Amino acid sequence: MSNDILNPEEFEAFVARRKLAWREHAIKMTWEEKIAAIERMWERDKSLKIARDAITKARLEKQQLDLARPDKRIDSTD
């Protein structure tokens, strides 16, 4: 479905229904299920942190490589 045939009001209503359905589901979960969900959030956050750190590291390495290239050096007279 392309964006130009999406009805914004229907889209908003659909999202609102899904959010409500999730909230109703989440509230019905047992305490044990909720604690397990929180523990899964840790795993998700840990994975996101690893991914973010890898991107930052790659970016820094690229910057260092770029700085080492003569044509990218600020003091280049070219």
Add this chain to the structure above:
Amino acid sequence: MRLALETLLQLQREALLQRFAIGGAIAASFYVEAVATEDLDVFAFITPQPSGFVLLTPLYDRIQLLGGRVHNEHIIIGGWPVQILPAFNPLIEAAVLNATMQNFESIQVPVISADYLAAIALQLGRAKDYQRVDALIAAGACSTQALNALIANYNLQDRWESYVQRHS
């Protein structure tokens, strides 16, 4: 989580903790949907030393003997960072004394009631605390009468007004 709760109950049996109750996001998750949290907050009456002073060292030493390890302000038990906070004001003291026993994997643990959680959140007054108040109220977890009484008894009227302004 189970190991952390069992350790806390063990400390209570050994009288290192006179009384404790689960608070914070983990207690809130009993009443409303789960939100991300990094730790298990425990409010406790810690048994004073014979000198009359309340020291955390004997408690921490015993927890380490039971398999926990200290990491900054937390004690890690069974993978869960646990923060044991002495009940530091009259509202929190009352919240611990009025905690209700709840079941977690067949063990009974004291959990701060939704009304007291909302009152403590109002007292703390940070943005995330007002969100907790809203979640507890929206889920129908609080008793209007009980929360109203706590607001009056602990002078939280201004905080309640702030909450209402934010969420109306």
